[in-house]
Amino acid sequence: MASSDYLLKVEGLKAFYRTRNSPVKAVDDVSIGAKKSEILGIAGESGCGKSTFALAVTRLLKPPGYIEDGKILLNGVDILKLSPKELKKVRWSEMSYIPQSSMNALNPVMRIEEQIGDAIVTHGGKMSKDELKKRVEELLTDVGLAPEVARMYPHELSGGMRQRVIIAMAIALNPELIVADEPTTALDVVVQRGILQMLSDIRRKFGSSIIIITHDMAAQAEIVDRLAIMYAGKIVEAGSVGKLFEEPLHPYTQALTSAIPSIKGKRQLSGLSGLPPDLRKPPAGCRFHPRCPKIIYNKCEIEEPELIDAEKDRLVACHLCG
Amino acid sequence: MSAYKRYLVQRATTYIVVIFIALIINFAIPRLIPGDPIRGIIQRMTFQGTIVGKEAEELVKEWRAAFGLDGDYLTQFIAYLRELVKGNMGYSIILFPTTVNELIARSLPWTIGLLAVTATTSWILGNLIGAVAGWKGGRLARNLAPIAVVLGNMPYYLLAIILIYFLSYTLDLLPRSGGFSIGAIPSFSIGFMMDVIWHSILPMLSIIVSSLGWWFLSMRSMMVTLKGEDYILMAEAKGLSEKRIMWKYAFRNCLLPQVTGLALSLGNIMGGALIMEMIFAYPGVGWLLYYSIQNLDYPVIQGVVLLVVFSVCTALLFIDLIYPLIDPKIKYGVK
Amino acid sequence: MEFKRSSGTLKNLLFKRFRFLNELKRNKRFLVGFSMLTFMILASTIGTYLLPYNPFRVGLFPRKRPPSLEYPLGTDTLGRNVLGELLLGIQNSLQIAFIVATIGTLFGAVIGFTAGYRGGTIDAILRVINDSFVLLPMLPMVILISCFTRIVEIWMTALILSIFAWAWPARLVRAQTLSLRERDFIYMARLSGKGSMEIVFTELMPHMAQFLTANFANASLWAVLTETGISILGLGPQYTMTVGMILYWANYYSAVFNGFWWWWSAPLIAIIWLLTSLYLVHTGLDEIINPRLKR
Numbered sequence: 030m031a032s033s034d035y036l037l038k039v040e041g042l043k044a045f046y047r048t049r050n051s052p053v054k055a056v057d058d059v060s061i062g063a064k065k066s067e068i069l070g071i072a073g074e075s076g077c078g079k080s081t082f083a084l085a086v087t088r089l090l091k092p093p094g095y096i097e098d099g100k101i102l103l104n105g106v107d108i109l110k111l112s113p114k115e116l117k118k119v120r121w122s123e124m125s126y127i128p129q130s131s132m133n134a135l136n137p138v139m140r141i142e143e144q145i146g147d148a149i150v151t152h153g154g155k156m157s158k159d160e161l162k163k164r165v166e167e168l169l170t171d172v173g174l175a176p177e178v179a180r181m182y183p184h185e186l187s188g189g190m191r192q193r194v195i196i197a198m199a200i201a202l203n204p205e206l207i208v209a210d211e212p213t214t215a216l217d218v219v220v221q222r223g224i225l226q227m228l229s230d231i232r233r234k235f236g237s238s239i240i241i242i243t244h245d246m247a248a249q250a251e252i253v254d255r256l257a258i259m260y261a262g263k264i265v266e267a268g269s270v271g272k273l274f275e276e277p278l279h280p281y282t283q284a285l286t287s288a289i290p291s292i293k294g295k296r297q298l299s300g301l302s303g304l305p306p307d308l309r310k311p312p313a314g315c316r317f318h319p320r321c322p323k324i325i326y327n328k329c330e331i332e333e334p335e336l337i338d339a340e341k342d343r344l345v346a347c348h349l350c351g
Numbered sequence: 352m353s354a355y356k357r358y359l360v361q362r363a364t365t366y367i368v369v370i371f372i373a374l375i376i377n378f379a380i381p382r383l384i385p386g387d388p389i390r391g392i393i394q395r396m397t398f399q400g401t402i403v404g405k406e407a408e409e410l411v412k413e414w415r416a417a418f419g420l421d422g423d424y425l426t427q428f429i430a431y432l433r434e435l436v437k438g439n440m441g442y443s444i445i446l447f448p449t450t451v452n453e454l455i456a457r458s459l460p461w462t463i464g465l466l467a468v469t470a471t472t473s474w475i476l477g478n479l480i481g482a483v484a485g486w487k488g489g490r491l492a493r494n495l496a497p498i499a500v501v502l503g504n505m506p507y508y509l510l511a512i513i514l515i516y517f518l519s520y521t522l523d524l525l526p527r528s529g530g531f532s533i534g535a536i537p538s539f540s541i542g543f544m545m546d547v548i549w550h551s552i553l554p555m556l557s558i559i560v561s562s563l564g565w566w567f568l569s570m571r572s573m574m575v576t577l578k579g580e581d582y583i584l585m586a587e588a589k590g591l592s593e594k595r596i597m598w599k600y601a602f603r604n605c606l607l608p609q610v611t612g613l614a615l616s617l618g619n620i621m622g623g624a625l626i627m628e629m630i631f632a633y634p635g636v637g638w639l640l641y642y643s644i645q646n647l648d649y650p651v652i653q654g655v656v657l658l659v660v661f662s663v664c665t666a667l668l669f670i671d672l673i674y675p676l677i678d679p680k681i682k683y684g685v686k
Numbered sequence: 687m688e689f690k691r692s693s694g695t696l697k698n699l700l701f702k703r704f705r706f707l708n709e710l711k712r713n714k715r716f717l718v719g720f721s722m723l724t725f726m727i728l729a730s731t732i733g734t735y736l737l738p739y740n741p742f743r744v745g746l747f748p749r750k751r752p753p754s755l756e757y758p759l760g761t762d763t764l765g766r767n768v769l770g771e772l773l774l775g776i777q778n779s780l781q782i783a784f785i786v787a788t789i790g791t792l793f794g795a796v797i798g799f800t801a802g803y804r805g806g807t808i809d810a811i812l813r814v815i816n817d818s819f820v821l822l823p824m825l826p827m828v829i830l831i832s833c834f835t836r837i838v839e840i841w842m843t844a845l846i847l848s849i850f851a852w853a854w855p856a857r858l859v860r861a862q863t864l865s866l867r868e869r870d871f872i873y874m875a876r877l878s879g880k881g882s883m884e885i886v887f888t889e890l891m892p893h894m895a896q897f898l899t900a901n902f903a904n905a906s907l908w909a910v911l912t913e914t915g916i917s918i919l920g921l922g923p924q925y926t927m928t929v930g931m932i933l934y935w936a937n938y939y940s941a942v943f944n945g946f947w948w949w950w951s952a953p954l955i956a957i958i959w960l961l962t963s964l965y966l967v968h969t970g971l972d973e974i975i976n977p978r979l980k981r
C-alpha cells in the first residue's frame with residue numbers, strides 16, 4: 030500500500046458523541062484510505078457510524094460530536110491540524126461534501142446560481158459576472174439540468190433536481206475528493222440510478238475520488254470500486270467490490286451481501302437476528318459476536334480481532350481469517 | 352389567478368372588513384346612548400358656553416341635514432359614510448369651531464415622527480443584536496436574555512414611568528413632558544428643532560428599549576434554531592466566510608418571520624405609542640385622544656379612532672405588498 | 687361509526703395526562719413561574735381576607751405617609767393604605783385576567799378548531815373574521831366603547847377585553863389543528879379502524895389540552911397587560927381596585943413628581959412580577975409541548 034497512491038488516508042480516527050454518561054463511540058479507531066480517482070464505498074447498517082465518519086472526514090462534525098483522536102491525511106496534509114483559515118481554503122476546492130438529505134441543503138432564499146456561485150467566488154475566482162454565469166450554466170448542464178434552473182429558487186425544484194444541484198455545487202471547483210453521504214436514499218429508484226450514473230461519470234470526466242456512504246448494498250455494487258464494511262464503529266472488512274460480493278470473508282459481510290434479492294435465482298433471503306449494539310457500551314471482544322452465526326466461543330467474545338491483510342488489498346477483522 | 356394576486360385579494364378583503372367593523376362601531380356606539388346624538392353634543396357645547404341660543408338651533412339643523420339624522424339608520428349610515436369620504440369628520444366640541452380634521456392634522460406629524468423612528472429603530476436594532484447574539488452565543492448573550500425578557504414583557508408605559516422617575520425627577524436630566532418647551536414658538540429653526548429632539552428623547556427611549564427586548568429574543572431564538580439547518584452546514588462545507596454565512600444564509604432566513612411579526616404587532620405598537628403620548632403629554636394624536644376623552648369631545652374621539660384604524664390597515668396592506676418581494680416562496684408559489 | 691370507549695383508550699388518556707404532569711414537574715421555567723404566580727394568588731386572596739378594612743375606601747388612613755412599620759407600603763394622597771390597595775388590586779386584576787383568558791381560550795378554541803378541522807368555505811369565512819379581530823387596533827376600539835359607556839365594574843372590563851381576547855387563541859388553535867390533522871398518527875388511527883369522534887378524543891384532545899393550557903397562560907398575560915394599559919388611561923373599572931387603577935390614581939395625582947415613590951413603585955413591581963411569572967409559565971409549557979425549543 031504505497032502512500033503516494035492514496036489521496037485520502039485516515040489513520041486511527043476516533044469520533045465520539047458526548048452524552049450525560051459515557052460517550053457514544055460512533056467511529057472507533059478507523060483506518061482506511063481512498064486512492065486517487067477511486068470510488069470508495071462505505072456500507073453498514075443504520076447507526077454503525079458511517080455518517081459520523083463522513084462528517085468527521087470533512088471536519089463538519091458538530092457538538093455534541095467531537096474528534097477524539099486520529100489523523101486525516103489529504104494529499105499528505107493532516108487536515109485535523111489545519112487552522113480555520115487554512116481549512117477554509119481546503120474546503121470545496123480540494124474536498125467537497127454531498128449531504129444526506131437534499132431537501133434542506135439549499136438556502137431557501139437564494140437563487141441557485143448565487144448558491145453555486147458563492148463557492149466559486151469565495152475560493153478566489155476573479156470572474157466577471159458573465160463568466161460566472163456561464164460557469165454555473167455549464168455545471169448545471171453537466172448534471173443534466175436545464176440552464177434556466179440557475180435563476181430559480183430551491184422550492185421550485187423537485188427532490189431529484191435539488192440533489193443534482195447539490196452535486197453541481199460539489200463539483201464546481203473540481204475537488205479531488207467528494208464525500209457523498211447517502212446521496213440516493215431520499216429519492217425514488219429511477220432517480221437513484223441517474224444520480225449514481227452521474228457520480229460515476231464525474232469520476233470518469235474529472236478524475237475525482239468519491240467516497241459513497243450508504244446502506245444500500247445494491248447501489249454500492251453498481252458503481253463502487255472498493256468497498257469498506259462498517260459495523261458498530263469499526264471497519265470489519267474492506268476490499269475490491271467484486272471480490273467482496275463473490276467471496277465475503279467476514280460473517281457480517283456475508284449476511285449483507287446475501288440480503289440482496291436476485292432476479293436470477295431463487296436464493297433464500299436471510300437476515301441477521303438482533304440489533305446493532307449500543308455504542309456507549311459496545312460488546313467486549315469482537316463487536317459482532319452477539320449476532321455472529323459463526324462465533325468461536327472463548328475467543329470472539331474476549332479478544333477483539335485486528336484489521337489485517339487477508340490477501341492483497343483485502344482487509345478483514347475476524348478471528349476466522351487468521 | 353397567480354398566487355400573488357390571490358394573496359393580495361385575501362389580505363385586502365380582511366382590511367376592508369376591519370375598517371368596516373371600525374366604522375360600524377364608530378357609528379353605532381354614540382347612537383346607542385339614549386337621545387339624539389347631535390342634540391347631546393349641542394347640549395354639551397351650550398353647557399360649556401361655547402355657543403348659545405339661536406346659534407345652537409341653527410347648528411342643529413345644519414348638522415341634522417348633513418348627517419341625515421332625519422332618516423332611518425341606513426340613511427344615517429350612508430350619510431355618515433358620505434361625509435367621511437368628503438373628509439368631513441365634524442367639529443370639535445371643546446375647541447369649536449376647529450374641525451376635527453384640523454386638530455388631527457396638527458397632531459399627526461408628531462405621532463408619525465415618534466412611531467416611525469421608534470418602530471424602525473427598535474426593530475432594526477433588536478434584530479441585529481439578536482442575530483449576533485444568537486449566532487455567536489456565549490455568556491454575554493445568555494445574560495442578556497433574561498433582561499430582554501423582563502424588558503420585552505414590560506409595557507412601554509411602565510418603563511416610561513421608571514425612566515421618568517430616574518432621568519427626569521431624580522436627575523433632572525430630561526424634560527418630563529411636552530413636545531417642546533412651554534412658550535417656545537413652533538418654527539423650523541434649528542433652535543426649535545433641537546428643543547423638539549430634546550423633548551422626544553425620553554418618550555422615544557422608553558418605546559425603543561422595551562420593544563427592543565421582544566425583537567431581540569425572537570431573532571435570537573430563531574438564529575439558534577436555524578444554526579442546525581442543513582444549508583448552514585453546506586455553507587460551512589463550502590468554506591464560506593462566517594460573516595457571509597451568518598448574514599446571507601442565516602439572517603436572511605430569519606428576517607421573513609420578523610417582518611410578519613412587525614406587521615402583526617403594528618396594532619400594539621400604535622396603541623403603545625398612543626399611551627406614551629398620554630404619559631408624556633406629547634402633542635401627537637394619542638395625546639389629542641386623551642384630552643378628548645377627559646373632556647368627552649366625541650367627534651374628535653371618533654375621528655382619531657377611525658384614523659388610527661385606517662392608518663394601521665394601510666400600513667399592513669403596504670407590508671403585505673412588499674412581503675412577497677422578500678419571500679420567494681410566496682411570489683413564485685410553492686410547487 | 688360507533689364511539690367505542692374501550693379500556694385501552696381511557697388508560698391511554700390517563701397515561702398521557704400523567705406523563706404531562708411529570709414533565710411539568712421537571713421543567714424549571716414552568717416551576718419558577720408557577721410558584722411566583724401561586725405566591726401572588728395566595729398572598730392576595732389571604733391578604734384581602736384578613737384585611738380588617740376595605741382598601742377601596744378613601745380617607746381611612748393619614749395621607750401621604752411613606753412606608754414604615756405601621757404602613758408597610760405607605761399611604762397615598764387619598765388616604766388609602768397602599769398595601770391594602772395592592773392586595774385587593776392584584777386579586778381583581780387576576781380575576782379579570784383569568785375570566786378573560788378562559789372566555790378567550792374557550793371561544794377561540796372552538797372557532798379555531800372548527801376552522802381548522804372543517805376547512806373549506808367555513809374556514810375562509812372564519813379566517814377573515816379572525817384576522818380582522820387580530821389586526822383591529824384594540825386600544826382605539828376599547829377607548830371608543832368605554833367613552834360612551836362608563837366602565838365601572840370588573841365584569842364590564844372583562845367583557846370588553848373578551849371581545850378581543852379570542853382572536854389570537856383562535857389563530858393559534860387553527861394552525862395547530864391544521865398541522866395535527868395531517869400528522870401521520872391520525873392516518874394510523876383511521877387505518878386501525880377508529881371512528882372520527884374517537885380520533886378527536888383520544889388522539890387530538892391530549893395534544894390540544896396541553897396546547898390550550900399554554901394558550902391560557904398567554905391569554906392571561908395579554909389580559910393583565912391590556913387591562914393595566916386601559917386602566918392607566920382612565921378607562922378601567924372606576925368603582926373597583928385593580929393594579930392598573932392604582933397606577934391611574936398615582937398618575938392622576940402626579941405621584942412621580944410629588945415624590946410619593948412608594949405609591950407607584952409597588953404596583954409597578956407587582957405588575958412586573960405578574961407578567962414575568964405568566965411569561966415563564968407560558969414559555970415553560972411551550973417548551974414541554976415542543977421539546978425542540980429547549981436549549
